[in-house]
Amino acid sequence: MALIDTPATLPGPAPAAPVGRRAEPASRTTPAAPERRATDHGEQRSSRSEKVNRLRAGVLGANDGIVSVAGLAVGVAGATTDTRWLLIAGLASLIAGALSMAMGEYVSVSTQRDTDRALIARTREQLATQPEAEHDHLVDALTETGIPPDVVESVADSLERHDALGAHTRFRHNVEDDAVVSPWGAAVTSLISFAIGGVIPLVAILAAPPVLRLPATMAAVVAALALLGMASATLGQANARRATLRTIVGGLLAILVTYGIGAALGVAMA
Template sequence: MTLIDSPSQTTPPQAPPHASAPAAPAAPADAGRAPSAHEQQRTARSEQVNRLRAGVLGANDGIVSVAGLAVGVAGATADITWLLISGLAALVAGALSMAMGEYVSVSTQRDTDNALISRTREDLAAQPEREHDLLVDALSESGIPNDVVESVADSLERHDALDAHTRFRHGVEGDAVVSPWGAAITSLVSFAIGGVIPLVAILASPALWRLPVTMGAVVLALALLGVVSARLGQAQAGRATLRTIAGGLLALLVTYGIGAALGTMIG
């Protein structure tokens, strides 16, 4: 009796572990994801810094601009009516101009940032591997060692790919795009407050004392502004405040000299 061997049942070969395909970069995080507490704090901080910048710039410009114009007119004429008209015109026009300038500037920056975020989102959807390599390059240039940069990039993309690419490659944080209206209103109010100080000083002082009284008011206002802005920004105000005061006084002296010269020529 002969035995007929049955065909041997062999298992298909398995691919070695190292031959597995690399994982694709994670897709951008869901746009509807609720912001974390850290992201909300970062957004509030960015808005606070933007308002502080607009407020300091507006107040400084209001103090120097209104004082310079009023002192220039005072150098040409002692008529209190012209001083009042020119001072109010400078106050209103300057405040509106500052507000519009801040609105346009911040709006342009916000539109640019939003356009960059949109392009990055499209690139992540169309070419995820290429974008991943670019993120790795950006992280390497920032100082992350080569032996861990891939794992760091993968971790960032798994958490929020869009945020990782916009922040570390382009320096733009989507949740920190500030509001132009906040900057405009802050700038308008701060300019008006800053401009009222020298205007009241020059209108309330006698003709012979208008220049020194106004210069004293400007020095005090700029010094106070420097201290307040330094405290709000948690910075040191000494040298920056001195530069601001020196610049304001120089502007007053120049405008007063021009006004006096024009007043002499016209008179």
């Protein structure tokens, strides 16, 4: 009897519980994780494009506000010493310039956005009607980026399986659907930055006595442009010295030219 009962006491197959525990991690792995990572990457790319767009609009608006208002105010100061005319001309330049800058940014960015969206729509339609020809175009575009010819077909196939529209718009046209920026952000940023930039030379020229208006305005413009150049270089991670020197030289040249024209007109009208 002992010999018969012995096999029943031998170790049997592993219990089911460990098998279930080993399979449990696989059940926790959801196929949506790559999609979430792709979505997060697209959101980051869109946010970065929006920030770059606003930085560009802010720098351009502030620079234009400083130079435009200073140039007009200095030009008027070269023709007359009447503070009232300086104030009227400066405020008119400030208001009109800010509104014009905002509208220009809105129209410009809207046009670019509409162009990008129309291109994306055409690409989507062409992918549906002539996928073979579009695939060849993608292969050519990828080949131009330096991908070896022996693997470029497999790379193109992989990209199209993952996101055909995104692959074609990104690598063929350098346009991404999630990176199309809003024109309102650029318009508001330009409006505010132009107004802030234009106030600086206007206050300087109104506060200084007539004999010191030109040097006071030039000093205020140089300081404002230097700060703007350093700020834009820091935010854009560019060369601060080059950006600062470029903005200062360009602004001073514009102001000197308008002052010379204003002085000439003042002498001619005297």
